[in-house]
Structure formats: structure tokens, C-alpha cells
Amino acid sequence: MNKLNGIHLAHNKGTKKCETIDFPLPKSVIIPMSQHMGAPCDSLVKKGDEVTVGQKIGDSGAFMSAPIHSSVSGKVSDVTDYLLPNGSVCKAVVIETDGLQTVCPDLRPPVINDRQSLIAAVRDCGLTGLGGAGFPTHVKLNYDPAKTPVDTLVINAAECEPYITSDYRELMENPNDIIEGILLVQKYMGIPMCKVCIENNKPDAIELMKEKTAEISSIDIVTLPSEYPQGAEKVIVYSATGRIVAEGELPSHQGVMVMNVSTVSHIYRYSQDGIPLVKRRITFDGDAVTENKGNYFVPIGTRVSELLSHGKAEDAKKILYGGPMMGMCLYDTEQPVTKTTNAILAFRKGELPKTTACIRCGKCVRTCPFGLMPLMIEKAYNAKDVEELKKLKVMLCMNCGCCSYACPAHRPLAEINQLAKGLIPRK
Amino acid sequence: MNGLFVSPSPHRATTMSTTKIMLMVIIALLPSAAAGCVFFGANAAIVLAVCISSCVVFEYLSRIIMKREQTISDLSAVVTGLLLGMNLPATTPIYVAIIGSFIAIVIVKQLFGGIGQNFANPAIAARVVLMLSFADSMTSWVVPYWYSDVVDVTTGATPLTASWINYTESGEAYKMAPFTLGEMLWGETGGCIGETCAVALIAGGVFLIVTGIISAATPVAFIGSFALLTFIYTGSAVETVYGVLAGGLLIGAFFMATDYATTPVTTKGKIIFGIGCGLMTFIIRNFGSFPEGVSFAILLMNLLTPYIDKLTLTTPFGAKKPVKAEKTTGKE
Numbered sequence: 001m002n003k004l005n006g007i008h009l010a011h012n013k014g015t016k017k018c019e020t021i022d023f024p025l026p027k028s029v030i031i032p033m034s035q036h037m038g039a040p041c042d043s044l045v046k047k048g049d050e051v052t053v054g055q056k057i058g059d060s061g062a063f064m065s066a067p068i069h070s071s072v073s074g075k076v077s078d079v080t081d082y083l084l085p086n087g088s089v090c091k092a093v094v095i096e097t098d099g100l101q102t103v104c105p106d107l108r109p110p111v112i113n114d115r116q117s118l119i120a121a122v123r124d125c126g127l128t129g130l131g132g133a134g135f136p137t138h139v140k141l142n143y144d145p146a147k148t149p150v151d152t153l154v155i156n157a158a159e160c161e162p163y164i165t166s167d168y169r170e171l172m173e174n175p176n177d178i179i180e181g182i183l184l185v186q187k188y189m190g191i192p193m194c195k196v197c198i199e200n201n202k203p204d205a206i207e208l209m210k211e212k213t214a215e216i217s218s219i220d221i222v223t224l225p226s227e228y229p230q231g232a233e234k235v236i237v238y239s240a241t242g243r244i245v246a247e248g249e250l251p252s253h254q255g256v257m258v259m260n261v262s263t264v265s266h267i268y269r270y271s272q273d274g275i276p277l278v279k280r281r282i283t284f285d286g287d288a289v290t291e292n293k294g295n296y297f298v299p300i301g302t303r304v305s306e307l308l309s310h311g312k313a314e315d316a317k318k319i320l321y322g323g324p325m326m327g328m329c330l331y332d333t334e335q336p337v338t339k340t341t342n343a344i345l346a347f348r349k350g351e352l353p354k355t356t357a358c359i360r361c362g363k364c365v366r367t368c369p370f371g372l373m374p375l376m377i378e379k380a381y382n383a384k385d386v387e388e389l390k391k392l393k394v395m396l397c398m399n400c401g402c403c404s405y406a407c408p409a410h411r412p413l414a415e416i417n418q419l420a421k422g423l424i425p426r427k
Numbered sequence: 428m429n430g431l432f433v434s435p436s437p438h439r440a441t442t443m444s445t446t447k448i449m450l451m452v453i454i455a456l457l458p459s460a461a462a463g464c465v466f467f468g469a470n471a472a473i474v475l476a477v478c479i480s481s482c483v484v485f486e487y488l489s490r491i492i493m494k495r496e497q498t499i500s501d502l503s504a505v506v507t508g509l510l511l512g513m514n515l516p517a518t519t520p521i522y523v524a525i526i527g528s529f530i531a532i533v534i535v536k537q538l539f540g541g542i543g544q545n546f547a548n549p550a551i552a553a554r555v556v557l558m559l560s561f562a563d564s565m566t567s568w569v570v571p572y573w574y575s576d577v578v579d580v581t582t583g584a585t586p587l588t589a590s591w592i593n594y595t596e597s598g599e600a601y602k603m604a605p606f607t608l609g610e611m612l613w614g615e616t617g618g619c620i621g622e623t624c625a626v627a628l629i630a631g632g633v634f635l636i637v638t639g640i641i642s643a644a645t646p647v648a649f650i651g652s653f654a655l656l657t658f659i660y661t662g663s664a665v666e667t668v669y670g671v672l673a674g675g676l677l678i679g680a681f682f683m684a685t686d687y688a689t690t691p692v693t694t695k696g697k698i699i700f701g702i703g704c705g706l707m708t709f710i711i712r713n714f715g716s717f718p719e720g721v722s723f724a725i726l727l728m729n730l731l732t733p734y735i736d737k738l739t740l741t742t743p744f745g746a747k748k749p750v751k752a753e754k755t756t757g758k759e
Contacts, residue, residue, distance in 0.1 A: 317431065318432045324437060328436065352440050356444075356501065396746060408447070408448055
């Protein structure tokens, strides 16, 4: 088995010892109707409506979507247009909190007794991947077992991005929820084997999980080397099972389903208390945060400005949703925490080193986990040579950023790869 | 608006830079350059200084005339000047050194777009032009320590031109190495300023390999293929070792055949490049009309680099291949 390329980064996991605490309830939240890939939801509430915690406020008839629930109790003060970080516009529900956090009286633990009821429950929960990419979880579960039977559930607890410790805290704080969640998914999806994959920079989490699963033969704890991007889907499938998810395939084509560790434990908690995804754990860190760094349970829709003032981060020049390698910049501190936000990082410095000419050192080729040739892709992109771009397989790029990171000329290679993808006509 | 900085990911970058890479190459070359100055005296130091300063000046002026961003701070012109100087005899006239710098920087490098864009290694191309244009001064070799009074003869043979044939008193011919192995390793032989001290060159090359600046693939393939061919041809391990240590092979294999811009990107490509260089050097040294072939070999392989690159593209992880890829190539 060949080792995939990657890079070694400073871990900066300074918040790993920070136990998760509840973030103070904000006065108001703004909940976008589009929080992940797929169709946006339609707002089910209007200005002036009273809402409660867990009440469904957005849904869509589209397959690729998940319903959205209110994270607070209070009054809808506005349904407004909201500019998403990716440049498109959706509706967002603004709710003034009443401070009571009254739970929606209709919420009941779901009845799960087969595959279909599990998938339906996961959809009702509004669950999306909590690792960052945010694929709606019920869509992932809804593969066709006749066409693509899945024999291995890979639980992604690699957390290879620097700074972020939210999945690590889940491992340390809720190991039983994780295991129950895995067993639940295994039972109703009929998946015989599960591999929980953890990077070796979290030895205590590995030990704890090994101890907890010692008696369970269907769950394996796999120790992975700490090398970015170990937690990328295709990389972790390969590291855990040796299977290669080829071009145009989903992991299920190789008999694998990958699920984030916090996602799987949330399935279990929902099965017990019936409270949908209305708050999540985030890591709050970065050199601009002068106090109260740590891990917080934050109501979905909490404005990042609330976090910044909690952390006295007045000097923040660059604020990220997620980690420094794949995280997305906030354009405004009034943007909220969403279902896919696993960290808010605030940094004093925004600029990267100046770009100089390519010297063809080949570092980008030697660090690309998929063996792509970013320097050639850049040339082909500049020449708008679509055939060459197809030949160079630019569509395989997962935007992990290793090439840009490693480039001594500091060329924005990962960005160019994404732009190059746009030149290739979709089938 | 609110002073936030927005940019696409990643938001971290390596501390490595082009300037630092060039600095490492300069550090790796210094021991050999210093040895050259010890063996060949102040003249050697002057040639090196003239090459470096004229390369930097030519680069500076080119960028101004071409209205391009100034690039002398990336130190690549210093590397070119140093390499060019190290590939010249210590007695090279100053004006020849300046012409060489002009060819290297202006014609080979800047006219093709500057750093990373040149089709051939500037120092090598300049050396080859000088060798063909100023054959006399480019092939007159002073002996080590010629500047001290002790030695009468100031010019002599190099390890590549000296004859291995000796005669006994009774007139029988026998083969004997013209230099001792110690002289070969330390570089106390005739030759270009920076090419004779094998120990310093190997140390510099290993430093660059260990620090990850260059890949071991090229020098191993270059030296290995040359040594193998020489051993097959001569049948003598001694002659093979002397062949490797002689002339510009080591400086070529470690410092010129590993130039990023003019050699293939992938390891497979680097191995092909190295073997090509080794083969060409062997052929020119043994069957050509020049005693040395390293420069010509590298120059020729530089020209083949775009084709080697095209033939040695990587196979991406999980890529559906090769039926489709071949079909598209066929259509073109």
C-alpha cells in the first residue's frame, strides 16, 4: 500500500484541554436557510411569529437538503436576505431571544425500528456532517444497498486541521454516545464493521476509545499518522481500508460509508431525546483571541461578533469558519455559526507572503495527496486549455491546500485548481 | 468596510521561499568555490566576483529595460554567476567572464521570461558558448598553486586530458593514473575553478539532498549510469572512480542537472534525465572530439525536458485511466 503524500503542520491544538461549556445565550440569532451544500430551505415562519427551541423553521422538498430548526425560543423579528460566504444569497430568519429557552412541545424521541425509519429520523433531526463539509447525513445513509452494499463504517475522528479540537472533545466527553451511535447505525444499516480513525496526536482519546470498545468486536480503533490531510474522505477511506475511491465514485461504491465522529454521536442523542440539531460544539481560538479560548456549545445562528467580544478579539484581521487549511473567511463579523461550523478562528494577520514566479521545484506535485500536478494545471489554466486540464485530472482536486501551503513561490495553486475546475463543462 | 481580510484557503504558508532555496544552493557551493580559490589563487576569486556581480547587474538592468518587477533579491542571479564562475578556468580574461554573464542572464534567462522560464541552464549555456567562442582561454588550465613561485610550469594537463600511458625504462607501455586518488578527492588537479574539489562538491550535494532542496534521483542516475558505462567500457574500477571524480561530472550532477527550471518535475523524469546525461557524458568523453562532455550532455537534456515532462505525468490517485487519456491524446 503506497503512502499518500501530505504535509506536516504545527498542530496548535491549544484548546484540547478545554472542556466544552455552554456559550452565553445571545440576545438575537440569525439562522440562514442554506447552511450546507444542497437546496436551500424555505422559511416556515414569518415576522412576528413566536418560536421555541427545536421548532422547525425551514424545510425543502428537495432530496439534497435538511430541515432547519430554531436554536432559541423567542420572536421572529425579520426574515431577511443573507449573503452566504460562497457569494450566493438566501433567506435568513432573525429571532430575538426571550431567554427562557422553552423547548418545542411537539418534540418526541423518534421511533427507529428499521433502515427507513432511521433515515427518516436523521432527516427530521436536521443533521448534516459536523466535520465541516456538511453533507446532509440522511442523503449519505440513503445509498442503495442492492447496488452498492456497504460493509464498513469509517468514523472520521482524524481532526487533521490545526487548532480544531471539537471532535477530540467529543471523543473525550461523550465516548458512550459515539459507541451507541455507531451500534445504532450498524444495526439498522446492516454494516458489519466499523473503524474509528483517530490521528496519533490524540493518544488519550485512542486509549479511551480502545478501552470502551474492548468488548465490542464490530468496532475497531485505528491509529493514523498525524499528517494533513488525513481526515479528507478519500484519504481516510484509503488509510482505514486500503480501498481507493476512484474518480466519480462515492465511498459507497467501495463499500464504505464515512461519518464524522460528532455526527454519529448526535444520531444517538437524537434517538434518545428527540432534540434536533440546534446547537453544536465549536473550537474558538486564534492569536487574536485574548481570553476565553476554548470549546463551546453554541446555538446555531449565534453571530460571530458575540464570540469575538467574549474573547476580546478586537484586533482580528482574518476570521475563519473552520481550520486554517480549508476554512472559509468571514466577510463580516455579523455572520452566524451554522451547522457546519466546527471552529471560529480569529487571527491578527491576514496577508500571506507575496507571490513570486514558479521555479518548477515540483514541491506541489510531491505534496499533493492525490499526485496531481498543480504547476502543470496552472499553466493549462492560464492557457485555458480544457483538454489538458481534463488530462491532468483537475476535477480530482479536493482543495486541501497542500500545494499552496508548500509552494516556496507562494503561488495560490489550490485556488487556481478550483478556478480551473470551472472551465471544464459539466456533463 | 470592516477591515476584515478575505482570501481563499489555505491560510497558512510554508516559511520556505525562492530566496531561501537560492541561499541554500549558494551555501552548498561555497566550500568548492573556496577550495578553487585556494588552489588557483586570487585570479579565481576575481573571476568568481566578476561573474557574480556582472550577473546581478545584468539581471537588474534587464528587469528595468523590460519594465518588469525587480528580481535580484531572489538571489538566483547570484547562483547563476557563482556557477558560471566555478565552471571557468582561473585564467579566464575578465571580458570573457562578463560576456559569459551576459549570455547567461540576458540571452538565456531574461529573454525567455526570467526565473523559472529559461529553456536551458544559464550557466551551462554560457559556458558552452564561451567554450566554442574562446576556445584558447577556455581550455588553458593552470596547475594548482601556480601562483606561488615554487612551481615553474604554470599550465598542465587536467585529469581528463592527462595520459594514463607511461613507459618503463625498457620502453614498455603501462597504464598509471596521472594523479593520486588523494589529489582527485581534494581537487589538487587542473580544471575549472569550482569543479576539482570532489569532497566539497559531494558535501554540498549531500547537504542539498538532506535539506530537501534537490532530489537524489538526478545525481544518482547521472553518476550511476556514467560509472556503469565507464566500468563496462574500461573494465577498470580505478578508471571508473577517476572518471567520476574528474572534470565537471560532480558539479554538473549535483548542481546543474538539478536546476528546477530546466529539468523534469517528477522523480521518474529526473531519473530519465540523469541517465540521459550520464550516457551523453560517457559518449562525448570517450568518442567525441572534446575531452569533457558534461556541459553538452546537460544542455541537450535541458532541451528534451519538456518532452520528458510530457511522458512522465503522474497518475493521480483514483484516476480512471488510461483508456480515455490515450484516446484524447490520439485525437490531438
